[in-house]
Structure formats: structure tokens, C-alpha cells
Amino acid sequence: MSNAPLLSLLLTLVEAAATLAFALSGLLEAARKRLDAVGVCLVAGLAAFGGGTLRDVLLDRRPFFWVSHSEWLWALLAVCAGAMLFLRAHHFAPTERAMQWPDALGLGLFSASGTQLALAEGLPGIVAVLMGVITATFGGVLRDIVCNEVPTALRDHRPYAICAFAGSWALVLAQHAGMAAVPALVLGAACATGLRVLALLTGYTLPRWSSGDEP
Amino acid sequence: MSNAPLLSLLLTLVEAAATLAFALSGLLEAARKRLDAVGVCLVAGLAAFGGGTLRDVLLDRRPFFWVSHSEWLWALLAVCAGAMLFLRAHHFAPTERAMQWPDALGLGLFSASGTQLALAEGLPGIVAVLMGVITATFGGVLRDIVCNEVPTALRDHRPYAICAFAGSWALVLAQHAGMAAVPALVLGAACATGLRVLALLTGYTLPRWSSGDEP
Amino acid sequence: MSNAPLLSLLLTLVEAAATLAFALSGLLEAARKRLDAVGVCLVAGLAAFGGGTLRDVLLDRRPFFWVSHSEWLWALLAVCAGAMLFLRAHHFAPTERAMQWPDALGLGLFSASGTQLALAEGLPGIVAVLMGVITATFGGVLRDIVCNEVPTALRDHRPYAICAFAGSWALVLAQHAGMAAVPALVLGAACATGLRVLALLTGYTLPRWSSGDEP
Numbered sequence: 001m002s003n004a005p006l007l008s009l010l011l012t013l014v015e016a017a018a019t020l021a022f023a024l025s026g027l028l029e030a031a032r033k034r035l036d037a038v039g040v041c042l043v044a045g046l047a048a049f050g051g052g053t054l055r056d057v058l059l060d061r062r063p064f065f066w067v068s069h070s071e072w073l074w075a076l077l078a079v080c081a082g083a084m085l086f087l088r089a090h091h092f093a094p095t096e097r098a099m100q101w102p103d104a105l106g107l108g109l110f111s112a113s114g115t116q117l118a119l120a121e122g123l124p125g126i127v128a129v130l131m132g133v134i135t136a137t138f139g140g141v142l143r144d145i146v147c148n149e150v151p152t153a154l155r156d157h158r159p160y161a162i163c164a165f166a167g168s169w170a171l172v173l174a175q176h177a178g179m180a181a182v183p184a185l186v187l188g189a190a191c192a193t194g195l196r197v198l199a200l201l202t203g204y205t206l207p208r209w210s211s212g213d214e215p
Numbered sequence: 216m217s218n219a220p221l222l223s224l225l226l227t228l229v230e231a232a233a234t235l236a237f238a239l240s241g242l243l244e245a246a247r248k249r250l251d252a253v254g255v256c257l258v259a260g261l262a263a264f265g266g267g268t269l270r271d272v273l274l275d276r277r278p279f280f281w282v283s284h285s286e287w288l289w290a291l292l293a294v295c296a297g298a299m300l301f302l303r304a305h306h307f308a309p310t311e312r313a314m315q316w317p318d319a320l321g322l323g324l325f326s327a328s329g330t331q332l333a334l335a336e337g338l339p340g341i342v343a344v345l346m347g348v349i350t351a352t353f354g355g356v357l358r359d360i361v362c363n364e365v366p367t368a369l370r371d372h373r374p375y376a377i378c379a380f381a382g383s384w385a386l387v388l389a390q391h392a393g394m395a396a397v398p399a400l401v402l403g404a405a406c407a408t409g410l411r412v413l414a415l416l417t418g419y420t421l422p423r424w425s426s427g428d429e430p
Numbered sequence: 431m432s433n434a435p436l437l438s439l440l441l442t443l444v445e446a447a448a449t450l451a452f453a454l455s456g457l458l459e460a461a462r463k464r465l466d467a468v469g470v471c472l473v474a475g476l477a478a479f480g481g482g483t484l485r486d487v488l489l490d491r492r493p494f495f496w497v498s499h500s501e502w503l504w505a506l507l508a509v510c511a512g513a514m515l516f517l518r519a520h521h522f523a524p525t526e527r528a529m530q531w532p533d534a535l536g537l538g539l540f541s542a543s544g545t546q547l548a549l550a551e552g553l554p555g556i557v558a559v560l561m562g563v564i565t566a567t568f569g570g571v572l573r574d575i576v577c578n579e580v581p582t583a584l585r586d587h588r589p590y591a592i593c594a595f596a597g598s599w600a601l602v603l604a605q606h607a608g609m610a611a612v613p614a615l616v617l618g619a620a621c622a623t624g625l626r627v628l629a630l631l632t633g634y635t636l637p638r639w640s641s642g643d644e645p
Binding site: 272273339342345356360363365366368371372374375376421 | 460465468472483504577578
Binding site: 057058060123124126127130137141145148149150151153154155156157159160161162165206 | 245248250252253254257258275277281282288289361
């Protein structure tokens with residue numbers, strides 16, 4: 001794989017940006033759920049590090065992102081403290097829609113980095129894609145489970161995990177077609193985030209059960 | 216342990232059958248919950264691979280079943296796609312009862328394979344039994360948690376985990392009594408599944424709290 | 431680190447006491463939820479071993495406490511059986527308040543042991559603190575998730591995880607200040623449990639959202 005140092009730097013940056021994006025989504029959901037200050041930090045942390053940590057446990061990778069870059073735990077605490085002060089000061093009631101944009105960004109970044117890491121370990125394409133999807137979705141799934149909701153990723157019929165699925169496949173196929181790791185990573189992330197944003201803007205929904213009785 | 220290759224082949228087949236059985240149960244529950252297509256696949260996958268993967272994480276075994284046999288991920292996707300088309304075509308509303316039979320099969324197969332693997336690692340009997348119970352029940356537990364229900368295994372007073380418990384003990388005691396691994400595996404699986412089927416047919420329920428106010 | 435054997439013995443005792451305390455809390459919640467006998471044992475086990483096991487998975491420590499001391503699984507079964515007989519005989523309806531005291535004890539003991547173990551692995555202070563908080567809170571979080579509730583640790587505005595947080599920091603700072611491992615461990619545990627008990631007695635609650643609409 002060409003220029004490994006650049007790739008690993010890029011992976012770190014991507015992971016960091018996605019982490020921040022998901023922390024924000026977890027923070028907003030915890031605020032909507034009116035959890036206490038501790039709950040907000042824990043849910044934000046779970047949303048931020050949950051997907052990546054689960055992926056690392058499954059891939060048996062150590063140390064975790066948040067262990068080798070423990071300054072990110074400080075950053076998370078700072079973000080949560082700042083956001084709670086802001087929310088309180090501005091009587092700002094975060095909406096579910098407000099969570100969608102950081103979520104979409106994190107979705108693309110995490111799915112690409114997860115897939116890339118699995119490919120680098122020589123796992124088969126489908127497993128790499130699954131790792132990408134897990135990395136991208138399980139932060140949010142854990143966030144929703146802890147908040148005692150059916151995870152958005154599974155419930156709302158808007159495409160979510162499927163965007164990560166498509167983006168991860170784009171990355172896998174691009175690399176199999178001989179593209180270098182870095183552009184493939186960018187391609188996969190752009191593809192996943194782009195599809196998600198497109199789905200949000202067009203309001204496209206997945207086909208329902210014919211006997212569907214959803215609202 | 217005698218005829219290891221036959222045993223490992225048998226373990227693979229057993230794991231595969233149980234995986235399919237649980238995938239089906241997850242798929243039916245996801246359909247009942249009216250999750251979207253992605254949710255159906257993720258819940259089916261969680262039910263199918265969750266218990267075995269948790270066991271492997273606890274035993275620190277790598278690679279996972281679904282990594283070394285990644286064709287099973289394809290099979291899972293195919294099963295989900297096929298089942299969704301079938302359900303849609305037939306306006307078939309899956310009932311909770313429909314889930315019981317694949318569940319009972321998976322219960323026996325997973326508890327036996329989980330216990331066998333733990334014994335093969337030289338763990339004490341009680342730990343091996345616990346691994347069997349975890350393998351057998353946690354796919355379903357995770358399935359129910361994600362679907363935001365109190366897991367059936369803990370809630371309904373019909374014997375479930377306790378069948379896996381009994382079957383696992385049968386396997387452990389049979390091996391301590393000197394029975395070969397393969398017949399012991401079959402014995403344990405048959406015992407667990409048999410007890411579960413018996414419980415379903417007779418409608419036997421575990422004793423309730425004396426102040427029990429269940430329906 | 432001075433007198434390692436004494437420390438490891440102490441850690442084992444602390445872990446055992448905390449395990450028992452959390453098992454009791456899980457048992458009481460399962461009883462309140464009217465789970466069946468199996469559910470009671472599984473929830474008690476999850477509450478007892480969940481936090482420590484998650485910590486060990488994250489730290490990649492093997493064998494688990496309940497594998498190397500499998501007699502504790504027997505003890506758990508005995509405790510559950512005894513408690514269920516007791517509850518049934520005495521028509522005793524456990525209250526949420528009844529769970530608070532074992533919980534407070536387990537909170538301190540687990541946060542201290544978790545932090546200590548992470549420090550012994552040379553992890554940075556913030557990660558060690560996080561491990562302490564995870565060890566102390568995730569048994570309860572998993573217990574509540576399985577019982578399909580928003581975890582108490584995140585929801586009720588009474589200080590809980592934050593006591594573990596403070597106690598863990600006390601331990602970390604005491605060791606950085608050169609205190610021996612054993613007194614530091616005792617200090618951390620006492621600090622966390624003391625804060626929790628104080629919070630319970632005074633009924634102090636964390637500041638709410640200004641637009642808070644809690645009961």
C-alpha cells in the first residue's frame with residue numbers, strides 16, 4: 001500500500017473528525033432525552049468512540065483510538081462542558097434534524113476508515129464492508145440503545161447504514177481495481193456521506209412492507 | 216480428544232445450522248417490529264452471529280466464524296433478501312410463535328458448540344456451561360435489546376436459557392464421564408433442544424414469584 | 431509498585447465484594463421487573479460481572495475474574511437461589527431504594543480496582559479514570575439496558591458515575607503524588623463510596639437543564 005505514513009495520518013484525522021461529529025450527535029440526543037450532565041458525557045462518548053471501539057475489539061486491534069490519543073477524551077469532556085453551557089445559556093432545544101448533519105459526516109468518515117483498516121488486515125471484502133458499516137453505525141446504535149430507543153439506523157426508513165454499505169463497497173472495489181489507499185479512502189467517505197446527504201435532501205425512503213402500517 | 220477433524224467439521228456444520236436458525240428468528244422479529252430492510256438484515260445478523268461472536272470475544276478466539284467463513288455473510292444477505300421478498304409477496308404476518316421452532320433448534324446447537332469450545336480450551340465446567348448459555352441466548356438477547364424489548368429469554372416464564380443450561384451440563388458431565396467429544400456434542404444439543412421443544416409443547420412455565428402479578 | 435502480592439490479594443477481595451454488591455442490585459432489579467428465575471440469575475450476573483468483564487475486554491486482560499475464580503459463579507447461583515427463596519417466603523417487594531446501598535459500595539470498590547488495574551498497565555491517567563468509571567457503572571448500565579430502562583446512572587440527576595470519576599481521580603493523583611498502591615486504592619474506593627453515600631443522604635442533585643421539565 002503506497003505512502004503508508006500519509007495514509008495513517010489521514011486515517012487519524014478522519015477518525016478524529018468522525019469522532020467529533022458523532023460526539024455532537026450523542027450530545028444532542030442526550031440533551032433531548034434530558035439526561036443529566038454525566039449521562040450527556042457518557043452518551044456522547046459512547047456515540048463518539050462506540051463504533052470504532054467495537055470495530056477494534058472485533059479486529060482485536062490495540063491500543064484503542066482513545067487510548068493512544070487520550071487527549072481526545074479531554075477534548076470530548078471540553079466539548080460536552082461547552083455544549084451544555086451553551087445549551088443552557090441559549091434555551092436551545094436541539095431537534096432530531098439538528099443531529100442529521102454531523103451524523104452524515106461521521107457516517108462517511110467512519111465507514112471509510114473502518115473498511116480501510118479491515119482491508120489493511122487482509123480481511124475479505126465483505127468482512128471489510130461489514131466492519132465499515134459497524135464502525136459507522138454502532139456508535140449511533142449504542143447511543144440509541146442506552147437512550148432506550150429502537151436505533152434510528154434500523155427504524156426510520158431513510159437510508160442510513162445502506163449509505164455506509166455503498167461507500168464501503170466503493171472503497172473496496174476501488175482498491176481491488178488498483179486505486180491507491182488514500183484516494184480510495186476519500187472516495188469511499190465522499191460516496192457514503194454524499195448518498196446520506198442526498199437521501200436527507202430528497203427525503204427518499206426505503207421501500208416499506210406492503211402491509212406496512214407506519215405513520 | 217478423539218477424531219478432531221470430524222469434530223471440527225461437525226462443529227462448523229452445527230454452528231452454521233444454528234446461525235441460520237437464529238438469523239431466521241431475528242428476521243421474523245425485525246419484520247414484526249416493521250424495521251426497514253437494513254434493520255432486518257442487521258437484526259438477523261445480530262441474532263445469528265451475536266451469541267457466537269460474544270463467546271469468541273470472551274474466549275479471545277480469532278478469527279470469528281463469520282470472518283473465516285465469510286461466505287456465510289453472503290448467505291445471510293441472501294436469506295434476508297429472499298425472506299423479505301417472500302413476506303412482501305405473501306402478505307405474511309410472522310407471529311411470535313413462528314419464531315419458536317428455529318429458535319429451539321439454534322438454542323440446542325449453539326449451547327452445545329459453545330460448551331464444547333470452552334471445554335476444548337480447558338476451562339472449568341461451570342465456565343464452559345456459562346459459555347454455552349451465552350452462545351445460545353445472547354444472540355436472542357441482543358436481538359431483543361436492539362428491538363427495544365425486555366429479552367424473551369429473561370421475561371417469559373417458559374424455560375429457555377435453562378434448557379441450554381441443562382444441555383450444556385449434560386455435555387460437560389458426559390465428557391467428564393469419558394464420552395467422546397462428538398457423541399457428547401450430539402447428546403448436549405439434543406438434550407437442550409428436546410427440553411425446549413418439550414417445554415413449548417407442554418406449555419410448562421417456571422414457578423412465579425408468589426406475589427407474581429403477571430398476565 | 432510496593433508489596434505486589436498484598437495488592438493483588440486486596441484487588442481480588444475488593445473485586446469479590448463489589449461483585450457481590452452488584453449481584454444483589456441486579457437481583458433486586460430483576461425481581462422488581464418480575465423476570466423469571468433465569469432472568470434473575472442472568473441480570474444479577476450481568477450486573478455483577480458486566481463492568482469488570484467489559485473493562486477486561488477493553489484492556490485485553492485474560493482470564494476474566496469469573497474464569498480464574500469460577501467458584502464465584504457458583505456463589506452467584508447460590509446467592510440468587512437463596513434470595514429468590516427468601517423473597518418468595520417473605521412476600522418482600524424490593525424497592526429501588528433497597529438497591530442503593532449495595533450499589534454505592536460496589537461503585538467505590540469497582541472504580542478503585544478498575545483504575546488501579548489500568549494504572550498498573552501504564553495507561554494515562556484519564557484513560558485509567560475512564561476504566562474506573564466503566565468498571566463501576568457499566569454493570570449497572572447493562573443491568574438497566576437488559577431490563578429495558580434508561581440506565582439510572584445517566585437518568586436520575588443524583589451523582590453516581592461522577593462519584594466514581596472523583597474517586598478514580600483521587601486514586602490517580604494520590605499515586606502520582608507517590609502514595610503506595612494499597613493506601614491509594616483504599617483512598618479512591620472510600621472517596622467514591624463516601625461521595626455517593628453523602629449524595630444519597632443529602633439528596634443532592636446535579637444541576638438540571640434550565641428548560642428542564644423533569645418531575
